[in-house]
Every structure is written in C-alpha cells, then in structure tokens.
Amino acid sequence: MTKNIDDLTPPAATAFQTAQADPDLLNKPFKILCVLRSLLEQEALYAQGREPLIIVNNRRHKAGMVLITEAENKKPITWTMKSAHLPDAAGQAHAVDIAALDKNGKITWDLMYYNAIGPIFVHYGFKWGIWLKNNQGVLRHTDKGHFEWPK
Numbered sequence: 557m558t559k560n561i562d563d564l565t566p567p568a569a570t571a572f573q574t575a576q577a578d579p580d581l582l583n584k585p586f587k588i589l590c591v592l593r594s595l596l597e598q599e600a601l602y603a604q605g606r607e608p609l610i611i612v613n614n615r616r617h618k619a620g621m622v623l624i625t626e627a628e629n630k631k632p633i634t635w636t637m638k639s640a641h642l643p644d645a646a647g648q649a650h651a652v653d654i655a656a657l658d659k660n661g662k663i664t665w666d667l668m669y670y671n672a673i674g675p676i677f678v679h680y681g682f683k684w685g686i687w688l689k690n691n692q693g694v695l696r697h698t699d700k701g702h703f704e705w706p707k
Contacts (some may be wrong), residue, residue: 568705
C-alpha cells in the first residue's frame, strides 16, 4: 500500500497537487492514507468485517500487513474488489484515501472536516466518497475520505 501521489494516474496526480495548493484547502490539514494497493492487500481489506478473524489475519499476513484484533474486524472497511486503488494497466491508481486532521493534528472522522475538504477536490475533478444503499434501500453518501479520479 502506498501513500505516494505519484502512484496516481498523471492527470489525477496533477489535479490532486493543484487541489492541495488551493488557498481554500490550506487551513484544512489532512494526511494521505492510501493511493495504490496490491491485489493481496485489497483482498485482505475486503475480507475485514466479512470473514472470521483467522481468515482476515491470514490474508493480512500474506499481504505483509499488520494483524488486527477481533474488535477491528467488526465492520467492513472497503466496499468492492474492483477498487480504484488497484493498479490499472499502467500500474497506477485512480483513487486516494485521506484522513482529516483536527486542530491538534490528530486524525478525526468528524464529518465536519470532510464536508469542508470534499468540495474542493470535487472542484478539481474528483468524485468524492461513494454512495451505498442502507438496509431500507436509501442511498447515503459515505467513505468521505475517498477521492476517485474518473477512468
């Protein structure tokens, strides 16, 4: 798993760097969590929250990832095996995951921060988050730290 913007397709990398320089984003700090993933890493992440811990940790071990606890294996953290983080034919990703940082520089999952960052990346051509149906069939916007470049 990489955190290197240069692992994005060239247009996506350029757009990301342009967004980072946008004055509206300068006071909204964040950290890059993931750009490019191997298939083994994606399989391990997809298993999380769907498979027993022993299977998840076996996949994580094969992928060279840190093992997780039962508590961490309670919910899915990726929604597809067709992730835009997987390498395309040129070996590049079409997505980047970020974590917003609070005023103390700590990672926060408070939507207030993502709702301030997201529209800036949309302005530069990224799709923001994903839309999923809940149990009642209602679409909801989620994964607000995910930004995907159109293929």
